[in-house]
Amino acid sequence: MRPVVLERGVAPYAEGSCLVSFGVTRVLCTASVEDGVPSWRRGRGEGWLTAEYAMLPRATKTRTSRERSQIGGRTQEIQRLIGRSIRAMLDDFRFGEYTVKLDCDVLVADGGTRTASITGACVAAVDAFNWLAASGRIAASPVKRRVAAVSVGIVGTTPRLDLEYEEDVRAAVDMNVVMSSEGGFVEVQGTGEHGTFSRGELDALLALAVKGLGELDSAQQRVLGG
Numbered sequence: 001m002r003p004v005v006l007e008r009g010v011a012p013y014a015e016g017s018c019l020v021s022f023g024v025t026r027v028l029c030t031a032s033v034e035d036g037v038p039s040w041r042r043g044r045g046e047g048w049l050t051a052e053y054a055m056l057p058r059a060t061k062t063r064t065s066r067e068r069s070q071i072g073g074r075t076q077e078i079q080r081l082i083g084r085s086i087r088a089m090l091d092d093f094r095f096g097e098y099t100v101k102l103d104c105d106v107l108v109a110d111g112g113t114r115t116a117s118i119t120g121a122c123v124a125a126v127d128a129f130n131w132l133a134a135s136g137r138i139a140a141s142p143v144k145r146r147v148a149a150v151s152v153g154i155v156g157t158t159p160r161l162d163l164e165y166e167e168d169v170r171a172a173v174d175m176n177v178v179m180s181s182e183g184g185f186v187e188v189q190g191t192g193e194h195g196t197f198s199r200g201e202l203d204a205l206l207a208l209a210v211k212g213l214g215e216l217d218s219a220q221q222r223v224l225g226g
Contacts, residue, residue: 001212002025004020006222011028011030016031017030017124019120020117022111022115022116023111023162025113025116027104027116029120031101033099035097036097046092046096047099050101051080052102052104054104055106056107059107085147086147088186089143090142104120119148129142147178149177150212151176152209154171156172173197175209177206177210177213179209
């Protein structure tokens with residue numbers, strides 16, 4: 001793993017927030033609680049959790065335009081991944097008709113922005129649900145487990161953990177792994193960028209990912225006070 005830093009409570013007006021750094025990559029994750037749910041969930045007494053992802057224009061080496069009128073396919077795919085991953089922290093949505101909205105804004109991008117977003121959004125979501133419980137809006141937090149995510153890949157012939165950008169663009173195999181604090185996989189996304197990869201290589205990458213995810217889970221435990 002590159003050096004990992006989780007700074008909790010950095011956005012004073014948000015119900016939950018975390019500034020996460022994976023090496024140079026930095027993402028500000030905030031969790032906002034809103035009354036009500038989307039129309040398709042109304043009347044059930046259940047809540048909802050959703051995520052948005054964006055990259056600041058100079059998060060990268062050259063300026064990228066803001067996505068104003070239409071969200072790109074990559075952005076949509078990443079924010080859906082974040083939403084699915086954080087929803088896996090909950091066994092159900094029986095916390096009343098509240099919506100928790102996660103915003104993951106990339107300040108600096110050097111590879112691993114989606115995995116850093118998931119790892120930081122987990123901390124922000126825990127605090128948002130704790131705020132709901134502490135304010136008396138719900139009886140108890142519905143969070144049952146934490147989640148974290150990390151990238152792995154094969155650069156040359158070597159399995160590598162938590163790829164920075166220069167490694168990522170050279171990787172023959174690229175994979176993102178999301179896992180819960182209970183040890184179950186939430187999502188595994190793997191691609192042979194220039195061909196195929198073997199079962200042995202897959203097993204090696206998963207073992208490396210599990211090692212890194214254990215370190216991330218420990219970092220989350222520390223910042224959340226155990």
